[in-house]
Amino acid sequence: MNRYNAKTTEAKWQKIWQDKNTFVADDHADGEKYYILSMFPYPSGRLHMGHVRNYTLSDVIARYKRACGFNVLHPMGWDAFGLPAENAAMEKGVHPGCWTRDNIPAMRDQFKALGLAADWSREFATCDPDYYQHEQALFLSFFENGLVERRQSSVNWDPVDHTVLANEQVIDGKGWRSGAPVERRTLNQWFLKITDFADELLAELDHLDRWPEKVRVMQQNWIGRSEGARVFFNIVDNDRVSAERIEVYTTRPDTLFGASFCALAIDHPIAKEIAAQDNAAATFIEECQQLGTSEEAIETAEKRGFDTGLEVKHPFIEGHTLKVYLANFVLMDYGTGAIFGCPAHDQRDLDFAHKYDLPVTAVVFPDNADENFTVGTKAYTGPGTLRNSDFLDGLSVIEGIRTAIDRLTELNAGERMINYRLRDWGISRQRYWGCPIPIIHCGDCGIVPVPAADLPVVLPEDVEFDTPGNPLERHATWKHVDCPSCGKAAIRETDTFDTFVDSSWYAIRYTAPNADVPIDREAASRWMPADQYIGGVEHAVLHLLYARFFTHALHKCGYVDFKEPFKGLFTQGMVCHETYQDADGKWLSPEELIRDGDAITDRAGRPVKIGRSEKMSKSKKNTVDPASIIDTFGADTARWYMMSDSPPDRDLEWSEDGIEGAWRHTQRIWRITTERLDTLPAVHAAAPDNFGEAALELRRTVHKAIEGVTAGIEAIRFNTAVAQMYELTNALASFKGMEPDDVWAVREGLEVLAQLTGPMMPHVAEELWETLGHITPLSETSWPVADRSLTVEDTVTMAVQINGKVRTTITMPLDASKEDTEATAFADAKIRAAVHGKDIRKVIVVPNRIVNIVV
Template sequence: MTDTVSKARFDEKFEPGQADPRWQSAWEKARTFEADSNSDKPKSFVLEMFPYPSGRIHMGHVRNYTMGDVLARYKKMRGFEVLHPMGWDAFGMPAENAAMEQGVHPGGWTRQNIEAMKAQLKRIGFALDWSRELATCEPEYYGHEQSLFIDLYEAGLVYRRQATVNWDPVDMTVLANEQVIDGKGWRSGAEVEKRKLDQWFLKITDFADDLLDGLGPLDGWPDKVRLMQENWIGKSTGLEFSFDVSNGGKLPVYSTRPDTIYGASFVAVAADHPIAQELAETDPKARAFCDDCKRGGTTAAEIEAGEKKGFQTQLTARHPFTGEALPVFIANFVLMDYGTGAVMGVPGHDQRDFEFATKYDLPILRVVAGDPADADKPFGNEAEAGDGVIVNSDMLNGMSVEDAKAKVIGRAEAEAWGNGTTVWRLRDWGVSRQRYWGTPIPFIHCDECGVVPVPKDQLPVVLPEDVDFKQPGNPLLRHSTWKHTSCPKCGADAQRETDTLDTFVDSSWYFLRFASQPSDRPFDPEEVAKWLPVEQYIGGIEHAILHLLYARFWTRALKHIGQIDFAEPFASLFTQGMVTHELYSRRDDDDGRQTYFTPAEVNRSGEAATLKTDGQPVDIGRVVKMSKSKKNVVDPDAILAEFGADSARWFMLSDSPPERDLPWSVAGIEGCHRFVQRVWRLCGAVDVDASGENKDLARKTHQTIAAVAQDIEALSFNKAVARLYELTAAAEKAAPSTSRNHAIVTLLQLVSPMIPHLAEEAWDLLAPALGHSGLIADAPWPAVDEALLVEDEVTIAIQHMGKLRDTVTAPKGADKETLEALALSSEKVQRSIDGKEIRKVIVVPDRLVNIVA
């Protein structure tokens, strides 16, 4: 190093407190990360799921955005024009909760949070294009959403119908599922009722087939997510037919297992099925049962996990084949929303039916067996839902499940008492929310004209600012003037819709708005065509179904009405794991309750942990997802202040594979900080006077360039990190040479997407000595010398009966005979063979020799 000033700087510690803001403002000033729509480079749209502005960035965000950031910076180095934007999923319940609890306005609270979180994100040095920032709670965003909603309405994809909500009779308000705890309202503690309201729906079921078919080609998505969506859409083919009921009526049922029709021993209908409702009017007991079913939450999990209960009516249904009279029940586990709201109960081959039949002592018949000889085999403790051969079923005996299904459907159709039909588990998307802090649904209710869309030139329908949350219920509903308006059609007095849209609507098109933000329309189709689809989308696995399915639907719906020309918004998807931390707690002696402590309140050393305030031990619990309620959270700001952005970023990428959980630890971040300083010191070892080459180090350097590129493209950051540690160690150990200088500056380029502040600082200091200029963020990815990737020698494992006995080195590409001879000449191997007859020798070139003896 000829420049002694720079050399001296590397002898001092790297100071993130000074370097981080310096380079952050350098990037901002140079507009380094602003995407240029007019660029002729190939484009790359890297997107992480935008955050809800809860107030503070948490470690999960840091992890999510660091991954996207590394990819975005890497893509830029590889010559792509990168779009990497950020916005705010800014509508939602927490703002209303804050309003109720702290008396602040949801808007003020949200906007303040956005400012605070934006500042936090900037301190981490993310390569974001802030010029495209958006917040869904601003009329400049949701006004366009209203316009799109009206477009979908006019295309016939929006409709209204009655649907059930959780109603809190004390707070007089609709509750979200998470606000219902053990069937009671979270604030009032009152028993929650199911109540029907007129609500808005989107016809996602129109696209069920297309959403399903679209999954196949989405090979950039994890198989598990595609499978989850497939199961969620839940296409099934089965038989719909009607039972003749003893009261002279018909009862349509749907079954996915018509092959088991001979095993039917009862029929069950949902509590809100017309038959049940009719009965409830005359029979007080039936009514009591139906009312009982209305209590408790509306979630599928509660209904299906709960006890199977039924009420036996006096009705019977005639079996279409045997003519037997089957009892008709009202049952709490039958869903009105699926199929016809009525099922034939086959206890032997459906677990829910099995539990129900056991409870009500109904016959459990075997109609499927593993083997025809097992036709009379008794059942164990559960139903047998698997494959097998049909038994005890007259004309179906001996058939496979598949064939029997076809035969029953064929016969039903031929005899005209039933039809083979396709049924979907997917239901239409209910988007009505009886809340203030959301996008107002842009419709007007007129006594004369009915439901009328707000004319587009009157959009946006803006939320009123003057609302209070002192009373329960929807502030829009009781606002003195807001909802009163006139009908756009006839001019008569009319009322605004007071429901707002589900926030999943906001997140179903924000990626389009990032491409361009015209004020007169939701997006510019040309810009959207240029940037979309998103090359890489990154977010939590918890969004595997709802958000991702809704966004896929919305994109299809916009294509359907001709506004865009593609159906899939996200070419590749990556679902990252959570950030976890161990729990610190004490059990309270008096009431046995657990009191939790934050990691900041605890001194952690070795196996023990003590509370800072009293020095007494606390219990160390399991490692679980960071959550406010368990207090096992670490504040990113505190970490940035102590270690700087680069150490935090490096930690997020190290060790744990990105799709798995990442356990936070102080020791871990300290280790990362040491590495950052190590790279800094190593940069001081650049010596422009050095001469001579080091082939091993040069090979290692080029192998690392290739491997790290591969790892980043696969988002295997932990593997890239391991490679970079190896190159660092190799460069440290090597004597000065031109190869070493090259190794160090290459290392700097390779780590620059991960620890960009240090990389810029060192790059800048090395500039006079090495002759480069500009920002490292603008520098290209180093070139690989392919010739240097190949090793001359390889280590061959020698096994006897599959067990390792020795290793030898051999020239790469040695032939089988050479390797076999080499293996047999090994003393250790001979000792192991011990004179036994060699029956076979397996040789895997450049790998191993296995002697079977």
């Protein structure tokens, strides 16, 4: 039998596409543009299944849109700066640059083997000076426009490795490599003023209607706009600290009469003053600094406080004072770094009050509560009526908030304040493998931007990783430079950009990757915003919010005439696999197992524990290497499996049986085409005048498949498109007719099958198309259009229910009248028997859908 050879066929078509530049985007072509983009990969050196899924998704859309006549841009490049390269440098002694630049061609080959309809002519890596020099220019432009600031911020500091740690490098409060307890340390860092755009970024979310709701909600929470008040508490008998008053931020000024203490963040300026005078306070602060910087760590840690001995005056109650604590759950970065505590109506405050024996006064009473309402161990945060609150008594929470703010304003004791959880974007990284920040520090002139003519500031290659810390700091010559302003000896900034800066504008750069300016305005307007962006949901907030901000900032600086970079967003699920552990709990890879029927053992014959399916990861050894899958089954089969079964936005379970099923399908469509080939009419043969019932039925299936697959691709529900193609394949495989009208319908069906298969399995589809006698490649052929007269049924099968239970079905002409439908239903023998002797209360007829008889 004629078996399909994936290896030779895939190589053949990849060469043809490359030689013909089939997928090189034309900047000047006619036709509506369509910009489809997958999140560019980090060049780790090895393709993983997540990449296969991500790029197959965008490839299906790219090929489909192309067939539909769009002028498609589907570019490719590398997010090439970042931590893994430095880790490799330290672990293997390879230079990050060499490591990265070796990885890129290796990975490019693996991507090419997938048969992507990508425009490789626009490829770049963010570590190319050609790319990052423009990034430096954009930064300087932001600097001129007041979007850059330098200020202090706290970081996770590893005291042994002398390095800043990412949150993920902090495990149980210890550095992942050194194991030393992590400290919080304050450094001078560069910030981009994303908070200037907080309202705009929030408002624009409403217009991103082709983004997943989930991502919009996450971004909304991240921005975290809240309305409340700044309240001033004057310090009593103040001779210890320089401040006259403590400013707190609250969203609940209505609960001021329930206040029982004030608390400051441990890095609040007043806290620092106190620590300078009081050893116990200093010790307390030091202890709290052991705690991580994440919100989760702070929220779940035990609430702890330190009584400063300071007292403040209540703004509304004459003569009433509150104690001032330092507290570990107050964040300096949020609001004003100080709070007032109302234990009855905030759980954190309540836990704190119980611990330090502070009064708990309920001031908001739920609507159904009586006069004796008190708060026990659970704070009441719901709506209600204000009590025990002087001039606020009787008001609702919302009225209370407004009235309290008015009074605070009158008394000069506070004012309305809008607060954001969003903080400015700290872009300084104390690392080598990133884009140098183009700034010079001069003893006389202060901060001096590198003049545009001196760009790029190139990362030096001659660095050592044998000692801890940033190699740029101890480079012999690189950081020493003459001040561009006064000419005296000065020092370069040795921090590099957060790699999210690199990925904030790459989508725009693809539109003119060789321009000698950062952004070619005309090209950017032509292609941007990207019509569809695809990537992992793990980027829902940071990357996607930063890229949005960056684009808004570019707009403000006059670089582009749009504000939002991505019109449509799709977040794909992870690729998962079962996990295996041996008797000692050691993880085993699938290759290390021996299967004998249902029994699974390790190589020593010991039983293996099968764990639940988890995201493929090296640490759990549950990865499947795409290269070996492609080698065994071909890229088409791997792609098909990725697209079948699971909806693209959900996690996909990798299974051996599944990939074999996909392989069978690949062989099957090849077989049913080649077996039938001799019986088919010539290519482009005219349709017969009439079709018999069998041929007509086949044609209906074919045209319904066109509709179904098209809808599935449009909706990015490729699994439903796959199901439609299986049905079409089944219909073609079992069709036996040999009359002229039959074989014409078979040719039509096989051609449509090849066309519909094209986006998902492009190589076998091209081969089938060619085998069917076509000279023009499938990649140059337009998408099939369904014949409506074949997809609309003229009769419908309707269910007849009695009391909501289906008793039988009837066949009715399409759009039959209610009366006819009801009459037909009652004429049915089963229905007559079932309703016989019963009282018919009601008959519901929904045309073309259902009849329900209530007895």
